[in-house]
Amino acid sequence: QKEVEQDPGPLSVPEGAIVSLNCTYSNSAFQYFMWYRQYSRKGPELLMYTYSSGNKEDGRFTAQVDKSSKYISLFIRDSQPSDSATYLCAMRSPGNTPLVFGKGTRLSVIA
Amino acid sequence: GAVVSQHPSWVICKSGTSVKIECRSLDFQATTMFWYRQFPKQSLMLMATSNEGSKATYEQGVEKDKFLINHASLTLSTLTVTSAHPEDSSFYICSAEGTSGRGGELFFGEGSRLTVL
Numbered sequence: 669q670k671e672v673e674q675d676p677g678p679l680s681v682p683e684g685a686i687v688s689l690n691c692t693y694s695n696s697a698f699q700y701f702m703w704y705r706q707y708s709r710k711g712p713e714l715l716m717y718t719y720s721s722g723n724k725e726d727g728r729f730t731a732q733v734d735k736s737s738k739y740i741s742l743f744i745r746d747s748q749p750s751d752s753a754t755y756l757c758a759m760r761s762p763g764n765t766p767l768v769f770g771k772g773t774r775l776s777v778i779a
Numbered sequence: 780g781a782v783v784s785q786h787p788s789w790v791i792c793k794s795g796t797s798v799k800i801e802c803r804s805l806d807f808q809a810t811t812m813f814w815y816r817q818f819p820k821q822s823l824m825l826m827a828t829s830n831e832g833s834k835a836t837y838e839q840g841v842e843k844d845k846f847l848i849n850h851a852s853l854t855l856s857t858l859t860v861t862s863a864h865p866e867d868s869s870f871y872i873c874s875a876e877g878t879s880g881r882g883g884e885l886f887f888g889e890g891s892r893l894t895v896l
Contacts, residue, residue, distance in 0.1 A: 674822075700884070711785075711872050711890040712823070756822060760885075764828075766813045767874070767885055771822045 671695050674757055674770025683779050687744040691757035691770045694738065698759040698768075701733050703742045706754045706772065715755075716742060747777045781807045783875050785888030792863055793896055799859045800891045802873030808853035809875035813885070814846075817870040826871075829856045863895040 674691045681687055689703075700719055704712035716731035718724050718740075724731045730743040740759075744751055757770040782805040792798050802812055810831045815823040827848050828836045835848035845867075847859040856875075860867055872890040 702884070704887075709870070709890075709892065711887045713887075714884070717884055764811045764830075764876070766825045766828060767823075768825075769822045774820075 671768050672757065672759060672770045675773055676771045678774040678776060680776045680778060681747055683747060683749060683777055685747050685777070687747050687751070687775060687777075689742040689744075689755050689757070689773050689775070691740050691759075692738055693740075693759060693768075695759075695761070695768075696735075696738070697761040699762050700760040701731070701740050702758045702760075702767070703729075703731055704756045704758055704769075706756060708753075712756060712758075747775075749777050749779045752776045781805075781875075781886045783809075783873065783886045783888040785873055785891050787891055788889055789892045791894045791896065794864055795862055797859055797861045798863055798893060799857055800871055800873075800893075802856045802858070802875070802888055804854045804875050804886075807875075809856075810853060812850060812856040812873055812875045814848065814856075814858050815872045815874065817872060817890075823872060826858075831856075860893065863893070865895045868893055868895045 672693045703716040705715050706712045718733045721733045721735045728745045732741045754772040754774050756772040758767040760767050784803045786801045812829040814826045817823045826841045829848045829850040831850045837843045850856040874885040874887045
């Protein structure tokens with residue numbers, strides 16, 4: 669079993685839809701959970717950052733972490749064509765450890 | 780947030796030549812930087828962890844003699860792809876943990892796209 673599992677999609681939704689992206693993980697040592705957005709040929713851009721469990725909201729984006737289920741989610745409300753990108757979940761243990769990424773989910777929001 | 784700069788953003792080279800990619804933390808000091816590689820439509824795969832003043836730690840399957848990493852200062856790490864071959868063509872991205880960031884947060888460079896002919 670890989671450390672982080674993420675459905676690669678592709679996922680195609682109409683403009684205005686609510687998008688739900690998810691990742692599961694196996695390493696209980698992970699404490700920091702992040703979602704990155706990556707446009708084609710660009711570096712990853714941090715969208716949401718969560719420490720330990722709980723919810724976090726930022727504008728149209730909501731991140732949820734359920735450590736008991738080892739499951740994290742990203743919700744995008746009122747999706748826009750500009751949200752079309754690859755979304756990568758990433759997580760990390762404390763200390764000088766690297767981020768472990770999911771495969772990324774390709775999202776297309778159709779106008 | 781902290782800024783990480785990579786250079787060059789795009790390079791084409793002939794097979795057998797060496798290419799150096801620089802990763803700089805512009806407004807913070809980074810004792811540790813991470814180098815990732817990303818093939819088309821795939822996720823980021825960790826290649827090595829670069830520690831200032833010491834040898835890099837390579838992930839399994841990554842040839843340390845082919846991918847030379849030097850982290851000579853707290854703001855600069857370099858990745859040199861030696862004797863590059865077409866299969867080394869990829870998107871290389873560095874990241875660093877900033878002292879001004881939240882615990883666990885890594886900042887990424889814009890990436891360097893290498894094409895080996």
